[in-house]
Amino acid sequence: MSAKPNKHEGNKTLEDAPGAVWFRAEKTTRTRPHLSHERIIATAVELLDRDGVTKLSMRRLADRLGAHATSLYWHVATKDDVLDLALDAVFAELDIPAAHSASWQDDIETFMTGLRGVLLRHPWAAALANSRPLVGPNALRSSEFAYTALAAGGFHGAYLASAAAAISHYVIGSASSEAVWQQRTDEAATRAAMDAHISAHTDAYPTLAGHFPLLEDDDWDSHFDRGMRLLLAGLASHGDHA
Known part of the structure; x- marks a missing residue:
């Protein structure tokens, strides 16, 4: 029997691939972290505008927010999640x-x-x-x-x-x-x-x-x-x- 593949090794699974954030079930819990989803995305867009995609990391984003990493990961599982959400925030600026x-x-x-x-x-x-x-x-x-x-x-x-x-x-x-x-x-x-x-x-x-x-x-x-x-x-x- 072959070993179960680690989703963090080799190719990404659908769960953590670009765009996956739109297909996951929303988390539910009685204790929601104080850090807001909207603030995370606004800060991510700010960092991306300043430094670009390659320099964005979850650590840099958490530091910029003045938040603990666990609070950030409650909202976004991966950097790809952040990028997907930030890009959609850009599309929100389009005046339809x-x-x-x-x-x-x-x-x-x-x-x-x-x-x-x-x-x-x-x-x-x-x-x-x-x-x-x-x-x-x-x-x-x-x-x-x-x-x-x-x-x-x-x-x-x-x-x-x-x-x-x-x-x-x-x-x-x-x-x-x-x-x-x-x-x-x-x-x-x-x-x-x-x-x-x-x-x-x-x-x-x-x-x-x-x-x-x-x-x-x-x-x-x-x-x-x-x-x-x-x-x-x-x-x-x-x-x-x-």
């Missing part, structure tokens, strides 16, 4: 309209620009959103809005799921890239080096040589807006036929 407009494209544009804004407000959030299931209540609320808008545009079944994925992947991916570049102090120098390297190899990269650096006479907002409109135009050409 109370009602849909007459145009599904306008609704999707509102969703995309709003989501980009909250992700850039917290530079760690976009990259993290690509690493775990987004099934917290606030993330699902935003997805419900986007799915409803796309359904009104004539997307159904697999086409609806693919359209929604294209939208979310564009926003999350572009926000992640922008956040990384914006944190660099040598962005201009790096882009100039990229341009010089490609220009020196025009035989190998003739098309690239005429289009770098991407943001030379542009800015991130315009770059995002142009891509968003190309995506929406493509989706509009398939709506009502999907």
Whole structure:
């Protein structure tokens, strides 16, 4: 008989994997620790904004809260729990309209620009959103809005799921890239080096040589807006036929 695997060794089990916090039964006890769930998450977001994901630890979080580790672990079992809850708190900042407009494209544009804004407000959030299931209540609320808008545009079944994925992947991916570049102090120098390297190899990269650096006479907002409109135009050409 083989030994029972330790969930803390090797691959994570579903119980402690990213997203697991949303599927566990809520703890019940007569004596609830004084430390509040809301304070834990607000403090975690503060630390993540300041130091990023790699520097966050349960010990650092407990120290910042001025709390004993046992009080913290009553609320959150793992660091992944903290990350899931903090990321959903970011999605809570997304201003979802109370009602849909007459145009599904306008609704999707509102969703995309709003989501980009909250992700850039917290530079760690976009990259993290690509690493775990987004099934917290606030993330699902935003997805419900986007799915409803796309359904009104004539997307159904697999086409609806693919359209929604294209939208979310564009926003999350572009926000992640922008956040990384914006944190660099040598962005201009790096882009100039990229341009010089490609220009020196025009035989190998003739098309690239005429289009770098991407943001030379542009800015991130315009770059995002142009891509968003190309995506929406493509989706509009398939709506009502999907």
